[in-house]
Amino acid sequence: DATIWKPDSCQSCRCHGDIVICKPAVCRNPQCAFEKGEVLQIAANQCCPECVLRTPGSCHHEKKIHEHGTEWASSPCSVCSCNHGEVRCTPQPCPPLSCGHQELAFIPEGSCCPVCVGPGKPCSYEGHVFQDGEDWRLSRCAKCLCRNGVVQCFTAQCQPLFCNQDETVVRVPGKCCPQCSARSCSAAGQVYEHGEQWSENACTTCICDRGEVRCHKQACLPLRCGKGQSRARHHGQCCEECVSPAGSCSYDGVVRYQDEMWKGSACEFCMCDHGQVTCQTGECAKVECAQGEELIHLHGKCCPECISRNGYCVYEETGEFMSSNASEVKRIPEGEKWEDGPCKVCECRGAQVTCYEPSCPPCPVGTLALEAKGQCCPDCTSVHCHPDCLTCSQSPDHCDLCQDPTKLLQNGWCVHSCGLGFYQAGSLCLACQPQCSTCTSGLECSSCQPPLLMRHGQCVPTCGDGFYQDRHSCAVCHESCAGCWGPTEKHCLACRDPLHVLRDGGCESSCGKGFYNRQGTCSACDQSCDSCGPSSPRCLTCTEKTVLHDGKCMSECPGGYYADATGRCKVCHNSCASCSGPTASHCTACSPPKALRQGHCLPRCGEGFYSDHGVCKACHSSCLACMGPAPSHCTGCKKPEEGLQVEQLSGAGIPSGECLAQCRAHFYLESTGICEGQNLDFCQNLEVISAVCLGISSTEN
Incomplete structure (x- = not known):
């Protein structure tokens, strides 16, 4: 870039x-x-x-x-x-020229430098004289050669074409044989070949890239001009x-x-x-x-x-006596000519090899064309041809021309119509390309040999992008699809526009509610979600009566979280086991040994409260501290003049009881605030002494 x-x-x-x-x-x-x-x-x-x-x-x-x-x-x-x-x-x-035995140096008409020609007889062709061994062009796709006084003409030989999936067969002006080319483009009523460039305007240049028009718009930098x-x-x-x-x-x-x-x-x-x-x-x-x-x-x-x-050409030459798949690759200098076998002449021109085969005149009527060793064209021998033949070759049954002018010639037989694997070209039935089952010309198939598929007149192993298989042929997808399984806009398997996404077989600008983009394809969100995405199945919003936590929707938030006003689970304050809001005063439950009091988690409940399964509850109004809600659950009294009448010891060994204004009989109020009990004899003596004291005081009075 x-x-x-x-x-x-x-x-x-x-x-x-x-x-x-x-x-x-x-x-x-x-x-x-x-x-x-x-x-x-x-x-x-x-x-x-x-x-x-x-x-x-x-x-x-x-x-x-x-x-x-x-x-x-x-x-x-x-x-x-x-x-x-x-x-x-x-x-x-001119480059140095080294001619063989009996060869002569000769400058052909229209050439600058001499070539080697043979010592044989010259040839006369259309008013021009050519030396033995000299060749000349009839057209771009045909040439002739003088061989010891005999003119032998050749036509360019075209190899069968096997184009790639994204290519089509085209005839290039100035070239003899058709070529494989990527798809052309159509823009503003003009057709442009692959690689062709044009300007839409002074700022926008476009190029055809495998059937797709791609344009670049030039950006102008800010301009500051000088004074004047x-x-x-x-x-x-x-x-x-x-x-x-x-x-x-x-x-x-x-x-x-x-x-x-x-x-x-x-x-x-x-x-x-x-x-x-x-x-x-x-x-x-x-x-x-x-x-x-x-x-x-x-x-x-x-x-x-x-x-x-x-410059040079690369040429793969298949040996006549080698195994079927053996070949030899040669680098041939620009301008060089050579014979590939007795009847095939090749040349390297413009870095491209063109081979020519002989164009032999037909034998006269009533003669048989028989191949002669060492000769390119057959000898004509008098023989009785099959009654269907006007002329024949190879054998009396192999026709070159048909007696009945309405019949067609197919592989030496005179037939009323071309058979399977052949197409009509004038009065001839010519063989289709090997991959065709039927065809209309030597370039395009109309049906293919299984398992090949028909696509735009070519037989391909797979349909490729932009096409789908319809029985034995490839049909084009809808323009919005890069790949598809049917003809409509709802049959897409992939989208042509990279900004579009695939949803239910159609290409859309976005996945919409309830779906997310999974590598260009819309997938359904989890059933609990109201919406998710944009490129993951995690929930973004939830349906009513559910809350959002960690990309999932649930009936309530898990422990340690609370639901905010938008229905999202947020983490509680670190002092809370569960909560209703974000601060330390929003606790609804605590982790042991802490207890909950008025929304706070405290290490102790404090005066007037006791812990009941982690929740601080108020003591009876008479208790300063307690172990439970009843008046008999006090462990300390609120009024200092009252005494704690102990009734039992708690599991922790702490005395608990009821707060009384006066300790019960046989108990007295100790400085600790607890009603302590004495033995019975001591108490009785105290009663006598107190009675005597009371009597003395009354007599004195």
């Missing part, structure tokens, strides 16, 4: 995400001082000119200027050079630039701005200067090619460039 490179000197490409956008180079005005003798010069293998001082001895040739010491190709067969202002043209140097400058958008450019107020020019109906430079022709560069257009011819700098390169002139370029001549 963001990598920039130049596939050639006049083109710049950039990777945007995962698509490549290429644009022609825009040359900046180098602002040469032409009045001081500077000229525009195009450096070796460059596109844009630079300013250099004019060197003496440059040459003018065919409306171009060449620097002293430079070389260029003037025509297909001559190389010119500039030497101190003088142009010298010489024949193009103004904003303007140059011709063909997306973003505005700061331009000088010195004046604009009009050239071929296009507004140009001060110091702007553009190409008038391949070698002519025009500039706008204070409202005036001036054009200068660029001068070609000296180019020195490295070993293995050759100097060629590319169409649309001003100056020649060095191009590697190390």
